[in-house]
Amino acid sequence: MRIWRTTRLAAGCLVAMLAFFAMQQGAQAQDPQQIERGAEAWANNCARCHNMRPVADISPEGWFVVVQHMRVRAGLPGALADDIRAFLTGGN
Amino acid sequence: MNKQAATFACAVLALGGILAVPAAHAESPDTEAMLKMIQDLQQELAASKTQQQQTSEKLEALKSQLEENTASVKKVSQETKQVRKDTEDVQRQVVANNVTLASDPPPNSPAGLTVMPFPNALFHMGGYATANYRATTGDEDRAGKINSFLGAQFNPVFHFTYKDFLLAEAELEFEVGDDGETEVDLEYASIDWLATNWLTFVAGSFLSPVGFWQQNLHPTWINKLPDPPAGWGHHGIAPLNDLGVMARGGFGKVGHPLLNYGVYVGNGPQLEFEDGNLAHLGQGSFGLDDNNDKAVGGRIGIVPIPYLEIGGSFEVAQVQGQRNVGPAEDVSGPVTDGQYTLWGVDAGYTMDPWNIRGEYIHAELDSFWSQAHVEDGEPVHTMLIPANEWSAWYAQVAYRLSKLNNPILQNVEFVGRYGQVRASGFEHFVEHAGPEDETTIGLNYWFSSSAVFKSAVSWKDFTAEDNIDATVYRAQFAYGF
Numbered sequence: 216m217r218i219w220r221t222t223r224l225a226a227g228c229l230v231a232m233l234a235f236f237a238m239q240q241g242a243q244a245q246d247p248q249q250i251e252r253g254a255e256a257w258a259n260n261c262a263r264c265h266n267m268r269p270v271a272d273i274s275p276e277g278w279f280v281v282v283q284h285m286r287v288r289a290g291l292p293g294a295l296a297d298d299i300r301a302f303l304t305g306g307n
Numbered sequence: 308m309n310k311q312a313a314t315f316a317c318a319v320l321a322l323g324g325i326l327a328v329p330a331a332h333a334e335s336p337d338t339e340a341m342l343k344m345i346q347d348l349q350q351e352l353a354a355s356k357t358q359q360q361q362t363s364e365k366l367e368a369l370k371s372q373l374e375e376n377t378a379s380v381k382k383v384s385q386e387t388k389q390v391r392k393d394t395e396d397v398q399r400q401v402v403a404n405n406v407t408l409a410s411d412p413p414p415n416s417p418a419g420l421t422v423m424p425f426p427n428a429l430f431h432m433g434g435y436a437t438a439n440y441r442a443t444t445g446d447e448d449r450a451g452k453i454n455s456f457l458g459a460q461f462n463p464v465f466h467f468t469y470k471d472f473l474l475a476e477a478e479l480e481f482e483v484g485d486d487g488e489t490e491v492d493l494e495y496a497s498i499d500w501l502a503t504n505w506l507t508f509v510a511g512s513f514l515s516p517v518g519f520w521q522q523n524l525h526p527t528w529i530n531k532l533p534d535p536p537a538g539w540g541h542h543g544i545a546p547l548n549d550l551g552v553m554a555r556g557g558f559g560k561v562g563h564p565l566l567n568y569g570v571y572v573g574n575g576p577q578l579e580f581e582d583g584n585l586a587h588l589g590q591g592s593f594g595l596d597d598n599n600d601k602a603v604g605g606r607i608g609i610v611p612i613p614y615l616e617i618g619g620s621f622e623v624a625q626v627q628g629q630r631n632v633g634p635a636e637d638v639s640g641p642v643t644d645g646q647y648t649l650w651g652v653d654a655g656y657t658m659d660p661w662n663i664r665g666e667y668i669h670a671e672l673d674s675f676w677s678q679a680h681v682e683d684g685e686p687v688h689t690m691l692i693p694a695n696e697w698s699a700w701y702a703q704v705a706y707r708l709s710k711l712n713n714p715i716l717q718n719v720e721f722v723g724r725y726g727q728v729r730a731s732g733f734e735h736f737v738e739h740a741g742p743e744d745e746t747t748i749g750l751n752y753w754f755s756s757s758a759v760f761k762s763a764v765s766w767k768d769f770t771a772e773d774n775i776d777a778t779v780y781r782a783q784f785a786y787g788f
Contacts, residue, residue: 266753268756268757287507289557295561
């Protein structure tokens, strides 16, 4: 069963990788610079796939949902997505 | 003393005489005038008294009204104080709740990073709409009708969130088919649990994370050209979507390199028949697996600097040989699985005004036994399907005149793409893979960040014997909402 050997190998590598990066992650507390970081993260990451949508295109509630969706789709770290969300919802 | 009294008496008598002179003239005309004046004065005095009485009454009325107003102001002031007190109480409750969330996150909240400022449950609908036109020369079957408006699409995407840790999302595709019938497809439908800062679990039907185009660039308002690269899209080599579970997420902080990943276990690819023959290795989301072996796949992407992403993908699976497909029954012969292995790499640089991308994907399917034809009333035997290889790649460059000051020209974008598809092995697989060299140039105009008119011409050089080369002209209007 070559596929299961490959699967186990891939799963092992993935778990090791996740554990390595997880140890380096820390909760990023909210701070006054969050909106500034969010603006930078918005500019750096959204355009990797598509044009950046103006903030006024979507309501703050809409941005809350859209950022959650894009966090999953683009594989963004949660803290970075929170910074973008703070920027797009005006600090809410 | 007597002398003084006598003198005083004389003075009094003299004064009395002087005063007696006017009295002696009391009945004169001057006296009548004086009396009349006195009467007039008396009348004026009476009128003044009446006016004064009226003024006093008005003052009393105003005083009464002032007292009423004062009472009303006091009442309003008391009510305002109560409202202010209630508001402060509510504010204190909100602050208390936020402090609780931030300092003591619930078990399902990703590290308590987000203070939920909105209702717990939120909904948002996005998506995109597309109108197409295509004209072509050459192979009608391969490139479509000669000259036609076609394939109007409407793709609503639904998002439902609960707090900051749960997301349910689905994309539908409504499309007018070639026969005029409306076709409805479910592109994906999943429930996502955002477990931690770097880990999200996805369950259901999801877009395959293998490669970059299918997952991130397939919406028409994002794709720079009206059609997908050769080898991608429906009946392409790259996986479209799958049904299963996936773990995905990312690491990194703003201003630092980022890493993203996605790894899944799903039902995997399955064989598909068309026109009576085994024709495709289907890469769609199959609702029922045809064997017990699950496909495993995924992608890792690295963003070393902003605007640059490099990724690597893989998928391994067992493809089940088929038996008793269609009207044929009691198909004789063995049926076995074939080992399927896919890998790919991708890269993209998207610093305005440039948008440069490239992808390569390679897949192999070992030989296996399967029914390969559907015949009615004829004996059917399984056959050994030879080993197959597919590969495809594309490179795409887009340049937008965004640096110009002209408000019209800065919305113009030029696009060029070159790609190849290669296939070898089972003849029907090769035929439907459509090996070709494709060159496309396009001109876009952006009306907004998500509304674009695209025009393009593609030169398709097919390498299979039965396919005729074609030139395809396409126009498309796409709007992402």
